Amino acid sequence: MIEEGKPLFVQIAEQVGDSIVDGSIAEEAQAPSTNELAAFYRINPATAAKGVNMLVDKGVLYKRRGIGMFVAAGARDLLLRERRNDFALRYVQPLLAEARRIGLEPDDVVSLIRAGAEPATP
Amino acid sequence: MDSVIEVRNLTKRYKDVLALDDVGFDIRKDTIYGFLGRNGAGKTTAMSILTAQNLPSSGQVRVFGEDPYENARVLSRMCFVRESQKYPDDATSRHALASARLFFPRWDQELADDLVEEFQLPLKRTIKKLSRGQLSAVGVIIGLASRAEITFFDEPYLGLDAVARQIFYDRLLTDYAEHPRTVVLSSHLIDEVSNLIERVLVIDGGRIIMDESTEDARALATNVVGDAATVERALHGREVIHRESLGRVASVTFLGRLDAAERDALASAGIDLAPVSLQQLIVRLTQQRTPGRDAFAAAAQEGSLR
Amino acid sequence: MTTLESGSATRPAVLRNRTRNVVRLQFVNTQTFLWVPALVLGGAWVLTMLIYWILQNAGVTGVKTGGGSQAPLWYFLVVGIQAMTMTFPFSQAMSLTRREFYVGSLAAAAVSGLGMSLVFVLLGLVERATEGYGMNGYFAYLDWLWEGGPLAAGLTYFVLTMLFFIVGFWSATIYKRYGTAVLTTVLIGIGLALVGVVALVTWQQAWPAVGQWVLDTGSLGLTLWAIAVCVLLAAGSYLTLRRMPA
Numbered sequence: 001m002i003e004e005g006k007p008l009f010v011q012i013a014e015q016v017g018d019s020i021v022d023g024s025i026a027e028e029a030q031a032p033s034t035n036e037l038a039a040f041y042r043i044n045p046a047t048a049a050k051g052v053n054m055l056v057d058k059g060v061l062y063k064r065r066g067i068g069m070f071v072a073a074g075a076r077d078l079l080l081r082e083r084r085n086d087f088a089l090r091y092v093q094p095l096l097a098e099a100r101r102i103g104l105e106p107d108d109v110v111s112l113i114r115a116g117a118e119p120a121t122p
Numbered sequence: 123m124d125s126v127i128e129v130r131n132l133t134k135r136y137k138d139v140l141a142l143d144d145v146g147f148d149i150r151k152d153t154i155y156g157f158l159g160r161n162g163a164g165k166t167t168a169m170s171i172l173t174a175q176n177l178p179s180s181g182q183v184r185v186f187g188e189d190p191y192e193n194a195r196v197l198s199r200m201c202f203v204r205e206s207q208k209y210p211d212d213a214t215s216r217h218a219l220a221s222a223r224l225f226f227p228r229w230d231q232e233l234a235d236d237l238v239e240e241f242q243l244p245l246k247r248t249i250k251k252l253s254r255g256q257l258s259a260v261g262v263i264i265g266l267a268s269r270a271e272i273t274f275f276d277e278p279y280l281g282l283d284a285v286a287r288q289i290f291y292d293r294l295l296t297d298y299a300e301h302p303r304t305v306v307l308s309s310h311l312i313d314e315v316s317n318l319i320e321r322v323l324v325i326d327g328g329r330i331i332m333d334e335s336t337e338d339a340r341a342l343a344t345n346v347v348g349d350a351a352t353v354e355r356a357l358h359g360r361e362v363i364h365r366e367s368l369g370r371v372a373s374v375t376f377l378g379r380l381d382a383a384e385r386d387a388l389a390s391a392g393i394d395l396a397p398v399s400l401q402q403l404i405v406r407l408t409q410q411r412t413p414g415r416d417a418f419a420a421a422a423q424e425g426s427l428r
Numbered sequence: 429m430t431t432l433e434s435g436s437a438t439r440p441a442v443l444r445n446r447t448r449n450v451v452r453l454q455f456v457n458t459q460t461f462l463w464v465p466a467l468v469l470g471g472a473w474v475l476t477m478l479i480y481w482i483l484q485n486a487g488v489t490g491v492k493t494g495g496g497s498q499a500p501l502w503y504f505l506v507v508g509i510q511a512m513t514m515t516f517p518f519s520q521a522m523s524l525t526r527r528e529f530y531v532g533s534l535a536a537a538a539v540s541g542l543g544m545s546l547v548f549v550l551l552g553l554v555e556r557a558t559e560g561y562g563m564n565g566y567f568a569y570l571d572w573l574w575e576g577g578p579l580a581a582g583l584t585y586f587v588l589t590m591l592f593f594i595v596g597f598w599s600a601t602i603y604k605r606y607g608t609a610v611l612t613t614v615l616i617g618i619g620l621a622l623v624g625v626v627a628l629v630t631w632q633q634a635w636p637a638v639g640q641w642v643l644d645t646g647s648l649g650l651t652l653w654a655i656a657v658c659v660l661l662a663a664g665s666y667l668t669l670r671r672m673p674a
Contacts, residue, residue, distance in 0.1 A: 006397075007337055008317065035299035042291060043317040044154055045299045047337070097389060175520045175674035192670070194443050197523040208517035210457050211510070217456045218518075224449040225522040264521070 008043055012051030015041070017079050020060065020071055027076060031061050031069040058082075124151040126272055126304050127172060132181035134167050134328075141167040143328035144181070149272070152302040154294075156319035156336070158312055160408050164328045165308045166204070169274045173202040185272070198227060201270035203261040205277040209249040215260050216245040219267075226268035233297065234267035240289050254281030262290050266297060272304040279311065287311075291318055312401035316340075322400065326408045336400065343403050344380060347373045348393030356388055364406040375406055446524060450532020451539060453515060453522070460510045461540045468503045469547060472496040473567055480565030492565040500544055504589045507537060508596020512669075513604060520674035530666050533597065534590075541589030549582040576648040584651040591658050598665035605672050 016032070019025045025032075034052055038045040052069060055061040060075040072078075099109050127149035134142040142164045149155060159165050170176035172183060174190040174197060183190060190196045209218055219238070223229045238245060241259040244252070249260065258280050265273050279287045295318060298305065306323075309315045322339045324332035332339060343363065346353055350372035357376055364375040375398055380388065388395060398406075455461055476496035483492060511533045519529040551568035560566045574581045603611045629638055642650070 007340070009337070035296070038299055039292070039296050041317075042295065044320045044336070045295070046153070046320045047317070101392065170674065173520075173523070174525075177671055177673065192525045192527055194446060194525050194528060197525060198443060198446070200523055202521065202523070204521065207521050208514075210453075210514045210518055212457045212459050213518070221449075221453050221456065221518070221522055224452060225446060225524065270523070 008047045009050035009054060012037055012041065012043070012048055013054045016051065016055060017060065017083075020075055021079050021083070023076070025071055027071045027073050029071055030067070031055075031071055033068055125149060126151045126186060128182075128184040129168075129172070130182045132168070132171065132183060133179050134164075134171060134176070135179045140328050142171075142178075145325075145328070145330055147323060147330050147333050149304060149306065150321070151304060153320050154298060154305045154318060155307065156312070156315055156322045157306050157308040157325070158322060158404055159308075159325040161310075163325045163408070165325055166276055168325065169202060169276055169306065169308065173197070173200055173274060175202065198225070199271040200273070201226060201265055201268040202274040203265035203276060203278050205258075205261075205280055207257075207261055209260075211250065212248060214246055214248050215243050215252065215256075218249060218260050219245075219263065222264045222268055226264075226270060228269040228271075230267050230269055233269075234263055237263045237266060237289075237293065240293075241286060255283065255286060256281075258282050259286065266290075266293055269297070269301055269303065272306070274306045274308075276308045277310065278307075279309070287314065291315070294318065312404055313399060316400040322404075324404055324407065331407060332404075339403065340397070340400055341379060343375055343377050343398040343406070345373060345375045345396040345398050345402075346388065346393050347371065347396060348388075348391070352391050353393060356384075356391065356393065364409075375402070447528045447532045447535070450519065450524065450529055451536045453519065454511055454533055454536035455539075457510065457514060460507055460514070461536060465500055465503055465507065465540060465544060469500045469544065472499040473551070476567045477561070477565070480561070480563050484563040484565070489564060492560070492563070493570060494565075494567070497548065497568050497570075501585075501588050501592050504537070504541065504592035505596035505599075507540065508593040508598075509600040511537065511593070512597045512600035516604070516669075516672070517674050526669050526672065527666075530669055534594075534662065537590060537593040537597075538586075541586050541593065544589055545582045545586040548585045549578050552581060553578060573647050575646060580648045580651070584647055584654075587651050587654045587658060591654055591661070594658060594661045594665055598661060598668060601665060601668045601672060605668060 016025075016037070020027075031052075032040070034045055034049045037043075037048040037052070041048070052061060056063065056069070058078070059072055060078060061069045062072050064070055095109065096106065099106070104112075125148040129148070130146050132142050132145040133140070145164075145168065157165055157169070167176065171178050172185060172190065174192065177191065185196050186199065188196050190200070213221075215238075219234055223231060223234075237243075237259075241256070241263065243256055243259050243263070247256075249257065252260070258278060259282065262275070262278050262282075265275055265278065279290065282290065291314070294305065294307075307315060307319065316336065319336050322332055322334055322336050323330060334342070346357065348371065350367055350370050353372045353374055357374055360376040360378060362374055362376045366373050380395070385395060473496065476494050479494065480492050515533070516529060524532075548568045552574060553569075555561065555566050555569035556574075560569070568581075573584055599611060599615075602614055629635055645653070
């Protein structure tokens, strides 16, 4: 679940973001607390807090005093927009780099994607 | 930042060994530290002096702003769990825990009872007859349940299996979350503890060679793998801390990061970038020892080869 | 800061009790402090009684005394050694100061020594009342010891247990801190010093004077001297422990 290379708190923010994007934590619902995250991912609570704060700064989470962290209204759209923006950089660029290395043209890649997206024929 | 421990110019000399060489560092309040280094690097000596179980040759140690030596006010707020702790001959685990309850003002009996159950520690057996793992469990339980404001764990896991170690890590984290305190954890299992610790203190040959947040430490070094000539050209002028090669492929670890342009350039040259784990980084850093210090080990090795 | 508040509220009491709790820590070793001394005392008593009984049956009707009651005293050397070697490292793990450990250990020895002295006095009283268990045999009731009464006899016995304890404790501290060579050197040094005193007294032909002084001082007077020696040794022992690494 946790990988080297990317700062741990960023990964925590992404994990929480995943849950919001796939709807398992609804908007205006309570988000997992820092301590819950720390215990679940077995990481230092300060690191978990940093991940949570990152989401607060982005406007994805907000704090209700004395109760905890909640998912902001519009958080899902915000995350979707951000991830769609990042999509090219995070997935398409590495894909094209590997394609170049093994001698595939962008058109070949496109047809491969098309083929991959079609439902498997029995 | 609030410091609970301040160490300045600390030197400890045993007859012919310099265990600590003019060491200085601070320990922040309510932070979990990884105190890492090779055997004989000076970890136990440093922790012994901080808890006034040993005395410095020179230099100053301040704990909660005071000298800890013979200072009950300070000592009662600390707990030092040693790897090779000795217990009274007739003592059972129950005696050891009952004693700890007497001396640690923030002792939590409920937590201790829970841990005894989780570690399946036989309470009525004398400590002499415990297995190595059970012996470690006694120390771990005392360290956690004492809830001392500063707790030192010196290789607390000897003989504990993976399950028991996980119990220790989990309990440490959850209890720390509820009762924040300063924990200094010395360990060789760096991969296992790297996510638990907020700061890293690395000691090597009696000197502190790293005092960083774990996150910054993780970003200190980068590893690149690819065609040897290309790699060498790309890393010209960088501080390389490790180099190995397989045929024409070289894997080189260097201190520092690459900016986006450099990354792209390397990627298009067919060179792979890999992160360096905390364990790898510390192994690399502490394996570069001064020749003088290693002369003995080298001589011993030569002896065994002949 | 709730932690600070609760800390400062409990701390003084906690600190006050620490030395007293060292006594409890030492008594974890019930073997050392209770059962073995009791066994040594009981064993010495039984053996002495058997010998007296054999002598009595063999027709020896005179006053019989023996050195059996010394055995528990000697055992306090062992108690001193074990109190140091077994419990000091653990006391450090319990975040105790060396001073707390030392004072608490002395207190533990005192509890054990007092119990021993009490048994000794009770035995002596029984012996006095029954004229040596009806066989004129004495274990605890020794004339020269009891000339100041049961309390004085008890005090002498108690001071001797403490003396032996402190010597054992100090020896163990020297051994642990400096090793066998230094301990042996110290013991040889003490031996030489004693031989020197004997030689000096002999050359000065002062033995009669020394004998007279011992008689004049009496067992109670000697006990007071022993207390002075105890205090000196205890101070020396503490100074050795004070900078002892765990």
